Amino acid sequence: MTHTPDSARATERSTALLTDKYELTMLEAALRDGTAARRVTCEVFARRLPNERRYGVVAGTDRALHAVRDFRFNEEQIAELDFLEEGTKQYLRDYRFSGQIDGYREGELYFPNSPLLTVHGTFGECVILETVLLSIMNSDSAVASAASRMVTAADGRPIIEMGSRRTHEYAAVTAARAAYLAGFSATSNMEAGFRYGIPVSGTAAHAWTLSHINEDGTPNEEAAFRSQIESLGVDTVLLVDTYDITKGVETAVRVAGPQLGGVRIDSGDLGAVTRRVRKQLDDLGNHNTQIVVSSDLDEFAIAGLRGDPVDVYGVGTSVVTGSGAPTAGMVYKIVEVEGHPVAKRSSSKRSQAGAKQSLRTYRSTGVAVEEVVFPYGEAAPDTGSLSAREITIPLMRDGEIVPGLASLEESRTYLAEARKTLPWEGLALTRDEPAVPTRMVGFKA
Amino acid sequence: MTHTPDSARATERSTALLTDKYELTMLEAALRDGTAARRVTCEVFARRLPNERRYGVVAGTDRALHAVRDFRFNEEQIAELDFLEEGTKQYLRDYRFSGQIDGYREGELYFPNSPLLTVHGTFGECVILETVLLSIMNSDSAVASAASRMVTAADGRPIIEMGSRRTHEYAAVTAARAAYLAGFSATSNMEAGFRYGIPVSGTAAHAWTLSHINEDGTPNEEAAFRSQIESLGVDTVLLVDTYDITKGVETAVRVAGPQLGGVRIDSGDLGAVTRRVRKQLDDLGNHNTQIVVSSDLDEFAIAGLRGDPVDVYGVGTSVVTGSGAPTAGMVYKIVEVEGHPVAKRSSSKRSQAGAKQSLRTYRSTGVAVEEVVFPYGEAAPDTGSLSAREITIPLMRDGEIVPGLASLEESRTYLAEARKTLPWEGLALTRDEPAVPTRMVGFKA
Numbered sequence: 001m002t003h004t005p006d007s008a009r010a011t012e013r014s015t016a017l018l019t020d021k022y023e024l025t026m027l028e029a030a031l032r033d034g035t036a037a038r039r040v041t042c043e044v045f046a047r048r049l050p051n052e053r054r055y056g057v058v059a060g061t062d063r064a065l066h067a068v069r070d071f072r073f074n075e076e077q078i079a080e081l082d083f084l085e086e087g088t089k090q091y092l093r094d095y096r097f098s099g100q101i102d103g104y105r106e107g108e109l110y111f112p113n114s115p116l117l118t119v120h121g122t123f124g125e126c127v128i129l130e131t132v133l134l135s136i137m138n139s140d141s142a143v144a145s146a147a148s149r150m151v152t153a154a155d156g157r158p159i160i161e162m163g164s165r166r167t168h169e170y171a172a173v174t175a176a177r178a179a180y181l182a183g184f185s186a187t188s189n190m191e192a193g194f195r196y197g198i199p200v201s202g203t204a205a206h207a208w209t210l211s212h213i214n215e216d217g218t219p220n221e222e223a224a225f226r227s228q229i230e231s232l233g234v235d236t237v238l239l240v241d242t243y244d245i246t247k248g249v250e251t252a253v254r255v256a257g258p259q260l261g262g263v264r265i266d267s268g269d270l271g272a273v274t275r276r277v278r279k280q281l282d283d284l285g286n287h288n289t290q291i292v293v294s295s296d297l298d299e300f301a302i303a304g305l306r307g308d309p310v311d312v313y314g315v316g317t318s319v320v321t322g323s324g325a326p327t328a329g330m331v332y333k334i335v336e337v338e339g340h341p342v343a344k345r346s347s348s349k350r351s352q353a354g355a356k357q358s359l360r361t362y363r364s365t366g367v368a369v370e371e372v373v374f375p376y377g378e379a380a381p382d383t384g385s386l387s388a389r390e391i392t393i394p395l396m397r398d399g400e401i402v403p404g405l406a407s408l409e410e411s412r413t414y415l416a417e418a419r420k421t422l423p424w425e426g427l428a429l430t431r432d433e434p435a436v437p438t439r440m441v442g443f444k445a
Numbered sequence: 446m447t448h449t450p451d452s453a454r455a456t457e458r459s460t461a462l463l464t465d466k467y468e469l470t471m472l473e474a475a476l477r478d479g480t481a482a483r484r485v486t487c488e489v490f491a492r493r494l495p496n497e498r499r500y501g502v503v504a505g506t507d508r509a510l511h512a513v514r515d516f517r518f519n520e521e522q523i524a525e526l527d528f529l530e531e532g533t534k535q536y537l538r539d540y541r542f543s544g545q546i547d548g549y550r551e552g553e554l555y556f557p558n559s560p561l562l563t564v565h566g567t568f569g570e571c572v573i574l575e576t577v578l579l580s581i582m583n584s585d586s587a588v589a590s591a592a593s594r595m596v597t598a599a600d601g602r603p604i605i606e607m608g609s610r611r612t613h614e615y616a617a618v619t620a621a622r623a624a625y626l627a628g629f630s631a632t633s634n635m636e637a638g639f640r641y642g643i644p645v646s647g648t649a650a651h652a653w654t655l656s657h658i659n660e661d662g663t664p665n666e667e668a669a670f671r672s673q674i675e676s677l678g679v680d681t682v683l684l685v686d687t688y689d690i691t692k693g694v695e696t697a698v699r700v701a702g703p704q705l706g707g708v709r710i711d712s713g714d715l716g717a718v719t720r721r722v723r724k725q726l727d728d729l730g731n732h733n734t735q736i737v738v739s740s741d742l743d744e745f746a747i748a749g750l751r752g753d754p755v756d757v758y759g760v761g762t763s764v765v766t767g768s769g770a771p772t773a774g775m776v777y778k779i780v781e782v783e784g785h786p787v788a789k790r791s792s793s794k795r796s797q798a799g800a801k802q803s804l805r806t807y808r809s810t811g812v813a814v815e816e817v818v819f820p821y822g823e824a825a826p827d828t829g830s831l832s833a834r835e836i837t838i839p840l841m842r843d844g845e846i847v848p849g850l851a852s853l854e855e856s857r858t859y860l861a862e863a864r865k866t867l868p869w870e871g872l873a874l875t876r877d878e879p880a881v882p883t884r885m886v887g888f889k890a
Contacts, residue, residue, distance in 0.1 A: 015614070017635040017636035017639055018609070018614045018615075018617065018618070018634075018635075018636050019634075019635045019636075020607065020609055020610070020633035020634060020635070020647050021633055021634075021635055021638075021645045021646060021647030022633065022647030022648050022649055022650055023647075023650075024635070024647075025647060025648055025649065025676070025677060026649050026650065026652070026653045028676055029649070029653070029672050029673050029675070029676035029677065030653075030656070030672075032672065032675065032676050033668075033672040033675070033676075035656050035657065035672070038656060040656060042652070067614070077639070080635070080638070080639045081635075123652075123656050127650075127652055127653075127656075130610065130650070130652075131609050131610050131614075131617075131633075131634075132614055134610035134611070135609055135610055135611075135612060135613060135614035135617055136613075136614055138610065138611050138612070139612055139613040139614075139616070162465065164463070164465055164576050164580055165465070165575065165576050165579035165580055165583065165777070166579070166580075166583050166772040166774070167580060167583070167584055167613075167616070167771070167772060168580060168581075168584040168612075168613055168615065168616035168619060169460070169463045169512070169576075169577055169580035169581055169584075170463075170613065170615040170616070171584070171612070171613035171615070171616045172463065172576075172580055173463070174613060188465035188466055188467065188576075189463075189464075189465060189466075189576075190462040190463075190464045190465070190466055190469070190525070190526075191462035191463050191464075193466075193525070194462055194522070194525045200466045201466060202465055202466030202467030202468075202469075202470060203467050203470055204467055204470065204471050204474070205467055205468075205471065205572075205575070206778070206779070206789050207471070207487070207568075207572055207575075207778070207779040208471045208474070208475075208572075210779045210782065210787040210788070210789065211475070211480050211483060211485060211568050211572075211779060211782050211787075212480065213782050213783075213785055213787060217782075217783075217784075217785030217786075217787075219787075223478075227474050227475075227477065227478040227480070228474050230474070230477065230478070231470070231473055231474035231477050231478075232470060232474065241789075241791045242789050242790070242791065243789075243790050243791060244790075244791060245791060267789075267791055268791065317772055317774070320772075321771040321772055322771075326612070326766040326767075326771040327611040327612060327762055327765075327766055329611070329762070332610070333651070333652070334651070334652040334655045334656060337655065337656050337658050337662075338658075338662075339662075340658055340661075340662030341662075342655040342656075342658060342662075342664075343655070344651050344655065344686075344687050344688075344712075345687070345688050345689075346686045346687065346688060346689060346690060346712055346713065
């Protein structure tokens with residue numbers, strides 16, 4: 001499995017129409033009245049963490065930067081924009097984002113109001129990026145944030161992502177990526193392996209066992225197991241719950257012998273069943289045969305199995321749908337115009353005006369204390385005796401992705417380390433306040 | 446905006462790796478042991494409706510059929526499958542689904558255990574379609590099922606889909622399609638307009654108003670409104686809640702005059718605000734200026750505004766995420782092998798073995814009574830005094846999509862009519878039993 005980087009596939013399909021119409025009508029009006037040339041800063045942030053979670057995980061940054069770089073209109077697309085005047089069409093023909101993006105690296109922890117992406121450019125070039133930036137960041141971060149909780153709940157045991165079938169066919173591919181970033185071990189999705197170099201895993205479904213029947217239509221589980229082993233070797237994982245689990249395990253061991261790689265159980269009370277199956281396997285001498293469980297697992301179910309003899313978790317629906325939070329709820333707001341901070345003022349949807357950057361403070365033990373958000377480009381505030389680390393880094397300069405940004409593997413490792421900086425209660429699955437408070441410092445309005 | 450049908454874009458990207466690895470390992474084992482050639486039937490169905498809803502809406506059928514037709518492996522993809530032996534790779538090079546698919550048409554109502562797609566072919570050709578079929582049906586049906594409830598709640602008022610930013614960038618495009626199918630009036634998503642011919646709508650965001658400031662940085666809402674009207678005409682919709690809603694409405698009317706198309710309100714207690722704004726508009730003589738509301742609306746919020754002066758709803762997050770049910774939970778199960786009914790037997794995940802088809806019975810008033818599911822290819826059961834309609838129709842024959850299947854517009858109209866056949870309580874938003882019971886008739890096991 002070789003890794004085909006995003007960049008190699010960028011020309012396949014333009015991202016330019018993954019855009020809301022109002023961005024184009026705003027652009028046209030802005031070109032007419034001159035606003036299009038104003039220097040602005042727009043910001044991606046989330047007002048809150050979904051479901052009162054303790055932290056979020058930034059994901060999608062790499063995809064988002066590539067989408068911005070590849071945001072070009074071809075003639076076929078221009079031809080669709082019959083509601084725009086010629087000047088606007090020409091602007092779009094020439095469009096190429098030439099601004100700067102700073103923000104949180106992929107795999108970084110985030111909290112409410114963390115300035116995840118700070119996009120500097122002209123109003124014209126920034127306004128039309130809203131939809132594609134948010135689509136990517138919201139979907140990828142939703143999956144990674146849920147997946148990260150599952151990884152913690154699994155307490156070191158591997159988790160395989162197998163939720164492709166429960167989400168949009170291309171969302172499945174990027175969900176596999178986000179889950180891997182968050183610490184999952186592998187995915188079932190071939191395209192994700194192809195595109196992102198993620199380990200791909202899988203053996204057999206119930207259809208396999210059910211397709212092996214005798215001439216009279218009666219089940220022949222043994223034939224299915226024999227054939228699978230012949231094809232995949234004895235270290236394969238046999239699905240033992242098509243008919244009767246105890247008989248399935250017995251048959252599996254009889255056919256495969258002591259070297260059987262694993263058995264998968266996809267139904268029932270998984271705690272009780274795995275304890276029984278572990279005992280059965282051990283009694284049969286199959287001490288090294290692993291138990292793989294799947295069946296609507298989420299972080300709570302995974303945690304609930306912590307005391308049971310589970311070796312590998314397979315997780316589907318819950319991870320690809322963000323486990324109750326299918327979107328991260330991030331927004332893209334204009335925060336500065338020609339150096340002046342701006343913000344919507346009506347109602348409860350208030351937010352801090354002004355371009356921002358962040359640092360995070362830590363105790364000497366390495367535990368995170370606070371996220372300090374301060375005006376972009378200003379000196380970092382004094383953090384006293386606490387050590388501080390800059391969270392905001394350059395991501396794009398003059399429309400080019402900054403060289404040397406972390407690979408998917410590096411971001412995965414980074415997140416695994418970053419999780420260790422959370423206060424211990426930050427890894428709890430219960431609903432509560434963000435584990436690390438965010439403080440705005442040095443803003444005038 | 447011209448309509449580019451799926452078929453014209455089918456060659457852009459192969460669907461072949463939108464597949465779980467186990468489908469390919471099962472295929473290899475099946476080619477080795479001969480199972481690959483067995484005649485089987487697989488079925489797409491849902492064990493239950495999410496969140497105890499009363500009905501579901503079938504969506505994605507057209508996309509799914511195209512994905513099956515275009516399921517081909519190119520050499521670049523074959524090269525990735527280094528875990529397969531040469532014989533399997535050759536099978537995949539030659540792969541072309543040549544079987545039959547019957548099922549529910551797009552826009553049809555469905556209930557638990559409705560046989561939504563019945564796929565007949567060899568085990569080899571059917572087993573590798575699981576992921577792509579389910580991804581499409583699950584994501585599209587989840588959106589359409591949620592959207593349909595919103596359409597009912599809106600009670601005839603138009604709804605614009607504007608949720609692209611809250612879901613995966615390509616899921617956004619198909620979500621727009623599914624919402625339109627369910628009765629939404631338009632989408633904000635350009636690509637959806639381009640690809641499916643859906644009306645696209647949109648005017649301006651808060652960024653537009655916020656970008657219009659005076660030299661000293663103070664707001665200039667009036668300049669923003671003037672410029673928007675100059676560009677889009679007085680029948681545009683002005684977003685009036687950036688600063689103070691009452692002043693915003695006053696400014697909007699002063700600038701646009703009595704012909705102002707509409708005002709949009711995106712925050713606050715929408716019931717109270719719209720009543721106040723309606724009065725203000727009427728007092729100013731703007732009786733024809735519409736009120737457009739958005740801001741985290743779902744079917745319940747829409748219904749809650751039924752008595753308020755709302756003219757158009759804008760719905761984002763909730764519709765693209767299936768309003769609490771981001772996946773329809775459909776599964777793809779083998780139900781027949783060489784004419785023998787098969788089914789998993791362990792645990793609670795039981796389902797009816799055997800290939801199936803359906804009819805729906807109706808009272809003379811046109812109200813649906815029951816879904817009757819019976820063995821595929823057998824005579825329809827007697828429905829007594831009730832009229833009956835066949836729900837299962839041919840969708841694919843010998844690998845080719847059956848000509849003359851409904852267009853998106855036709856399916857949209859079909860669903861609007863089908864909703865009228867639900868018992869009146871079937872349109873309630875409360876949790877309850879399915880509105881139409883499903884009865885299995887004539888199965889032996």
